[in-house]
Amino acid sequence: MNQSMTRRAALVAGLLLSGLSACRAVQGNGPGVESTNPAVARAADALPASALGSGDVFEVRVFQEPDLSGAFRVGPDGNVEFPLCKSVKVGGLTANAAADAIAACLQHGYFKNPQVTVFLRELNSRKIFVFGEVQKPGTFSYEDGLSVVQAVALAGGFTRMAAKNGCTVTRVASPGNEERIKVPLDDIVGGRAPDFRLLPGDILYVPESLF
Numbered sequence: 001m002n003q004s005m006t007r008r009a010a011l012v013a014g015l016l017l018s019g020l021s022a023c024r025a026v027q028g029n030g031p032g033v034e035s036t037n038p039a040v041a042r043a044a045d046a047l048p049a050s051a052l053g054s055g056d057v058f059e060v061r062v063f064q065e066p067d068l069s070g071a072f073r074v075g076p077d078g079n080v081e082f083p084l085c086k087s088v089k090v091g092g093l094t095a096n097a098a099a100d101a102i103a104a105c106l107q108h109g110y111f112k113n114p115q116v117t118v119f120l121r122e123l124n125s126r127k128i129f130v131f132g133e134v135q136k137p138g139t140f141s142y143e144d145g146l147s148v149v150q151a152v153a154l155a156g157g158f159t160r161m162a163a164k165n166g167c168t169v170t171r172v173a174s175p176g177n178e179e180r181i182k183v184p185l186d187d188i189v190g191g192r193a194p195d196f197r198l199l200p201g202d203i204l205y206v207p208e209s210l211f
Contacts, residue, residue: 050144052090052098053125053200054078060102063115068106071121084110095120125200130155132206133162142200148183149195151204163209169196170203 052058054076062068072080078091085105090098099118106114126142128151135156148167158164165184173179183204187193198204 050094050120050123050126051092051200052078052095052120053123054091055122055124056120056126057122057124058090058095058098059119059121060099061117061119062106063117065111065114074125127200128198129203130206131203133159133208134206135159142198146198147195148185148198148204149188151198152185152206158206161208163207166207166209168205168207169198170205171199172201 052074054074056074057071058074059071060069060082068083072082074080074090078089079087080090082088082102082105085102088098088101088105090101093101095118099116102118103114103116106116127139128142128146129139130151131137134152135158137155140151140154148169152158164186167183167185169181169183171179171181181196183196184193188195
């Protein structure tokens with residue numbers, strides 16, 4: 001996300017906050033973020049910045065070993081197929097940690113002290129999705145610390161039919177396991193609920209109000 005997009009999102013977010021504060025209408029069962037697994041809702045605090053995810057592409061360079069150097073893509077399970085090592089778990093790791101994981105594998109019977117460097121090339125996993133009652137639903141680039149209010153601002157703000165306290169975030173807790181988290185935006189703006197930060201891959205859905 002470039003600086004102009006960030007400034008534009010911040011401006012729209014400010015206008016959105018003002019609008020929500022002026023026309024609060026409490027819905028749902030009360031403040032807070034609800035999930036069948038509360039730890040999932042707090043995962044944004046534990047995820048390393050620029051962590052690798054499914055679909056990301058990175059370049060590996062092994063000192064004096066050109067046959068082991070090249071570009072690799074992270075699979076849906078967070079693993080990467082690497083020569084001699086077969087499968088290496090890199091999902092959720094930073095570039096430096098991924099280099100350490102590959103080096104550790106190569107040390108087991110292949111090299112005494114391999115020097116491995118990893119460079120990020122494509123962060124395809126760092127996207128969020130906003131659908132439902134927003135002006136411009138779609139896919140947006142993720143930025144560290146992105147909140148649900150900022151995400152709605154990137155999507156152009158709510159429509160008049162939006163149920164602001166009925167928003168949900170769908171998050172992949174683990175491969176094959178999704179969690180739906182209730183995010184009452186109206187309560188967040190009014191200080192009745194804590195703010196909520198998004199993670200790469202999150203899907204924010206804004207439902208239509210029934211009234």
